[in-house]
Amino acid sequence: MPDPRYPLGKFEWKGSLTDDERRLAIQVIVHTPSELRAAVEGLDDPQLDTPYREGGWTVRQVVHHVPDSHLNAYCRMKLALTEDQPLIKPYNETLWAELADSRAPVIGSLQLLEVLHERWVRLMKSLSSADFARTFRHPEYPDTPRSLDWLVALYSWHGPHHVAQITSLRERMGW
Numbered sequence: 001m002p003d004p005r006y007p008l009g010k011f012e013w014k015g016s017l018t019d020d021e022r023r024l025a026i027q028v029i030v031h032t033p034s035e036l037r038a039a040v041e042g043l044d045d046p047q048l049d050t051p052y053r054e055g056g057w058t059v060r061q062v063v064h065h066v067p068d069s070h071l072n073a074y075c076r077m078k079l080a081l082t083e084d085q086p087l088i089k090p091y092n093e094t095l096w097a098e099l100a101d102s103r104a105p106v107i108g109s110l111q112l113l114e115v116l117h118e119r120w121v122r123l124m125k126s127l128s129s130a131d132f133a134r135t136f137r138h139p140e141y142p143d144t145p146r147s148l149d150w151l152v153a154l155y156s157w158h159g160p161h162h163v164a165q166i167t168s169l170r171e172r173m174g175w
Helices: 017-042 059-082 107-124 149-175
Strands: none
Touching: 017 059, 017 107, 017 149, 059 107, 059 149
16 A cells, blocks of 8 residues: 555656646646545545544645645745745644644635636746746755746645545545
């Protein structure tokens, strides 16, 4: 059985994206909101409050985490487009997942993700290859600035990664 933390495997960065790879990655990002919505369709509160793995977040926390993370990525992209190698601020996603809004109904986060992706994808589709080469600095990677191509590749993995955590749980539980 694969590691339930990484049902699609861990994110791997090969160092650059071609124009075609970037277009495909953006298309994955386009579909993330509808795939997340489909992954939780029909789940009741006890199911949403079930951890996707032992010691892991609940399905509800995973759903709320996705727009939290994607909002941060959107802001990081805009900073990189408007500043010279900005130093971004990380956030403690574990503590964010424990806040009261991560116990709310999931509909708000599903709607937020849809609207966010409309704007984010519109922005990404307007960018040139040179724009995707722009970088930001991340404290977790102090010696290597991260490009917008890296960000796009990461988030084309991130959404499906969390959708797969939920769909894998549903499969295991027979939901």
